[in-house]
Amino acid sequence: MGHGKFTVNEVEDRTGVPAATLRQWERRYGYPCPERSSSGYRLYSEDDLRGIAVMKDHIDDGVPASRAAELAQRPTPARGEARPTDALRNDLIHAMLDLDEVGADQVLGEAYALHPIETVLVDVIAPTMTDLGRRWHDGEIPTTTEHVASNYVHGKLRGLLALTGAHHANPKVVIACAPHDHHELGALMLAVLLRRNGYRVIYVGPDTPTDDLATLVREHAPTALMVSASTGDSIRALEAGRDALASLATPVYYGGAAFDADPAAADRLGGTYLSGNVVDAVARFDHLVAAGTASVDAPAPRQDGAS
Ligand code: B12
Known part of the structure; x- marks a missing residue:
């Protein structure tokens, strides 16, 4: 005007x-x-x-x-005024629908400047992927758009994980996805947040066979193993390999969309369901570690920051 x-x-x-x-x-x-x-x-x-x-x-x-x-042509927000996360999420969705990675970078840049990483992951990025998944499922967008968005987000999360660095003295957590499960973004978010909370994370990634995972856990004796599953098929694959993980001395925590829909599956697998969104899950896990109940063995004392 x-x-x-x-x-x-x-x-x-x-x-x-x-x-x-x-x-x-x-x-x-x-x-x-x-x-x-x-x-x-x-x-x-x-x-x-x-x-x-x-x-x-x-x-x-x-x-x-x-x-x-x-x-x-956008109205400029007043200095210091944080745009709410639903507006940022909407912008991110639209940038992804336009396959506009530069635009998406701008939205995320603004989001990180105004909100904590935890909020950006859970309230901006995760719901963007869920929204695109719904549009894909409804035939509104092609698979290619979902793929571009997934790969973009995957790259950003890998970058964050690299930036958070590895800790050496703090409790160790192993993170993997269920056998045949290629949905990795939730597990990556979990890895980023645990590292930010001072844990040493061994990030195994997607599609992990349970026998090999059990071997790794026996060799590295982490404070906890966390397994992500996004589909019913993944839970069935975990059930088929139940004995390998249920026999571990290390406590096993299960999460991801498939467990959010069927938390009792974690009990059937002899493990523990960790609450839905990653921020709550990490807070609850922190609490268990502090209380000394996350691991059968007493966990190493927490230290803040890298050593
Ligand atoms: C991206 C995506 C993919 C990508 C994944 C890319 C990647 N690198 O991760 C690709 C292209 C590989 C893919 C493939 C398939 N997909 Co897909 N995909 C999705 C989509 C759009 C988003 C998933 C996502 O990343 N969400 C964002 C993350 C951050 O959220 P989240 O996973 O819910 O996790 C949150 C919490 O659960 C928690 N969390 C996650 N893990 C853990 C673990 C622990 C321990 C804890 C504590 C917390 C935790 O953290 C997150 C944030 O709070 C969803 C749609 C949707 N509604 O989610 C479909 C969806 C999951 N896919 C689906 C399907 C069917 C498939 C395919 C079978 C499609 C096909 N016909 O080929 C294949 C299967 C491949 C395989 N074998 O795994 C279905 C699953 C239906 C079902 N329940 O069984 C969905 C729901 C889409 C739909 N509506 O139909 N997919």
Whole structure:
């Protein structure tokens, strides 16, 4: 809004964007769309000036001009005002529907700047994937869109995991997905959050045979084994290999969408169901470790930070 008072040449002087480019943007992207004087000259407002500067910055950063034009037209949040997570999630979903990784990076950048990582994982990224999964299931989006989004999120979570580094002296936790289960994003979130809480994480990853997992756990004697399962088939695969994990001295915790739908399956497997979302699950696990009940053996004392 605001009254137009700058001619195209004045805008060029102030923003460094050539007059010809401004007219081209207007023609192609409908932005900026200045008022016209009675004789037909373009008159840009203060808001236009701000928006043009924003659009130029985005383009300089490699954002496609059409997307930059959209971003330039958004109302700027007041300083220090955190946009709520549902708005960020909506933006992330739309960036993914557009296969726009640059746009997604911007949303996540804003999210990390304004909210704790825990909140970003559980309230922005996880529900984005669930929403895309629903759209895929309903035939609204092709498999390729879901794949682009999964791979994008996978890369981001791997990056976070690498950034959180490995700890050496703290209690060790092994994390793996059920046999044949390629749904890895929840397990990665769990790994990131446990590391942030000071645990040493051995991240095994997707599709892990139970016999091999049991061997690894016997050799490394972690404080806990955590297993993620996303489908009913995965629970059946775990049940088929029940003895390998049920006979371990190490306590086994089960989680993931399949256990959220059928928590009793964890009991049938001789393990413990850890509550639904990863943040609550890690908090509960912390509590068990502090109380000395997470492991049959007394856990190593907790130390804060890396050693
Ligand atoms: C991404 C995705 C994939 C990707 C996974 C990529 C990857 N690298 O992880 C790929 C393409 C591989 C895939 C494949 C398939 N998928 Co899929 N997929 C999904 C999708 C869209 C999102 C899953 C996801 O990442 N969610 C985000 C994570 C963060 O959330 P979450 O898993 O719920 O985990 C949360 C908690 O449970 C917790 N958590 C997770 N693990 C653990 C573990 C512990 C110990 C704890 C404490 C907590 C915890 O943390 C998370 C955050 O709080 C879902 C849709 C949906 N509704 O979820 C379908 C979905 C899970 N897939 C489904 C299906 C059917 C398949 C396929 C069979 C499709 C096919 N026909 O090929 C294959 C099976 C492949 C296999 N053998 O595993 C179905 C499962 C139905 C069912 N209940 O059996 C779903 C629900 C889609 C649907 N509506 O039909 N999929």
